[in-house]
Amino acid sequence: MLIRALVVLLIVLNLGVAAWWTLRAPPPTPAAIEQPLGVARLQLASEARTTAKAAPAAAVPAETAPVTAPAPPPAAAVPPTAATPPAQEVVAAKAAAAMPAQCYSFGPFADAAAAKNAHEVLMAVATKVVPRETRSGTTRGWRVLLPAAASLADAQATAQRIAAAGFGDYFIVREGSEANSIALGRYRSEDSANRRAQSLVAAGFPARAEPLGEGRASYWLDLVPGPSFDPARAQAAVQVAPRPLDCTRLK
Numbered sequence: 001m002l003i004r005a006l007v008v009l010l011i012v013l014n015l016g017v018a019a020w021w022t023l024r025a026p027p028p029t030p031a032a033i034e035q036p037l038g039v040a041r042l043q044l045a046s047e048a049r050t051t052a053k054a055a056p057a058a059a060v061p062a063e064t065a066p067v068t069a070p071a072p073p074p075a076a077a078v079p080p081t082a083a084t085p086p087a088q089e090v091v092a093a094k095a096a097a098a099m100p101a102q103c104y105s106f107g108p109f110a111d112a113a114a115a116k117n118a119h120e121v122l123m124a125v126a127t128k129v130v131p132r133e134t135r136s137g138t139t140r141g142w143r144v145l146l147p148a149a150a151s152l153a154d155a156q157a158t159a160q161r162i163a164a165a166g167f168g169d170y171f172i173v174r175e176g177s178e179a180n181s182i183a184l185g186r187y188r189s190e191d192s193a194n195r196r197a198q199s200l201v202a203a204g205f206p207a208r209a210e211p212l213g214e215g216r217a218s219y220w221l222d223l224v225p226g227p228s229f230d231p232a233r234a235q236a237a238v239q240v241a242p243r244p245l246d247c248t249r250l251k
Contacts (some may be wrong), residue, residue, distance in 0.1 A: 013150055103250055104231065104242035107132075107220030115219035118238040125234060128224040130198050130250060133207050134190070140213040142193035146182040146205060148173075155180040158205070165203045186212070198250070224250055 106122065109115040115131060122129050149155040155172045159182055162170055169185045184200065184207055187193040193209035200207035210217075222245055223229075231242050 038174075052097075058190075101247070102225070103245040103247040104223045104225065104233070105220055105245040106223060106238060106240045106242050108134075108218035109220070109240060112217075112219055115221060118240065119221055121237050122221060122223055122234060125226050125229040126223045127226045128202075128250060130201055130222040131222040132194060132197075132222055133208060133210050134220065142190055142209055142211050144183065144184040144187070144189045144193050144196045144200070144207055144209050145178075146200075148178060148206055150180070152180055155182060158182060162200075162205060165205075167200065167203070172228040221251055 075105065076251075106118060107115070108117060112133075117196055119129055119131060146158065149158060152172070159170060159172055162182070166185070171181055171183055173179055173181045185193075187196065187209075190209070190211070197207045197209040223234075223242070224247065235241050
């Protein structure tokens with residue numbers, strides 16, 4: 001009898017607990033805990049992983065193109081400019097512009113004295129007169145020299161001026177028929193000798209080129225005309241007809 005009463009009591013108690021659990025009011029929502037300023041809320045590692053999975057990725061509209069920095073404006077096109085020519089080219093260009101389109105050659109003269117007289121006449125109407133000598137026959141080269149001076153002292157003074165002007169390869173002839181003249185070099189070709197003579201004439205020395213060997217000498221005057229030059233009047237003054245000459249030979 002006692003056992004039955006205990007079993008009935010347990011059943012009643014279980015039924016009562018079940019009814020209370022079913023009919024009880026829901027527990028109140030816990031109040032949110034305010035975190036102090038500057039203190040982060042603590043999270044369990046499992047909560048952090050769950051939050052990361054649940055949080056949606058930052059949404060970027062598919063149709064929105066990524067914002068890029070504006071491209072810099074293209075540099076203004078600069079027209080190419082000609083490089084500044086070197087100083088030597090500038091000087092050569094000015095010299096070419098100053099050189100007349102046509103030069104002249106007078107000759108042949110009968111002898112050196114006639115060529116010298118014509119040289120003095122033509123200098124009045126020319127900017128440059130260059131004496132030139134050619135020979136018909138066999139030659140063994142060319143030489144450049146200055147005519148004999150009045151004395152050895154004059155020849156030595158001229159030699160000092162030649163050296164001061166920057167020219168080398170010269171010596172004073174002290175004996176023979178050409179005593180007190182100044183030899184200024186020997187050359188195999190006429191062109192080399194003429195260039196040497198012309199450079200000396202341009203520096204103010206009356207040098208001339210002469211062939212070495214046998215043959216008859218011919219004397220010429222190559223002329224760069226001045227503003228008042230007239231070919232017909234020049235021909236009448238020196239009694240020799242001028243011939244056209246390329247001015248580049250006299251540069």
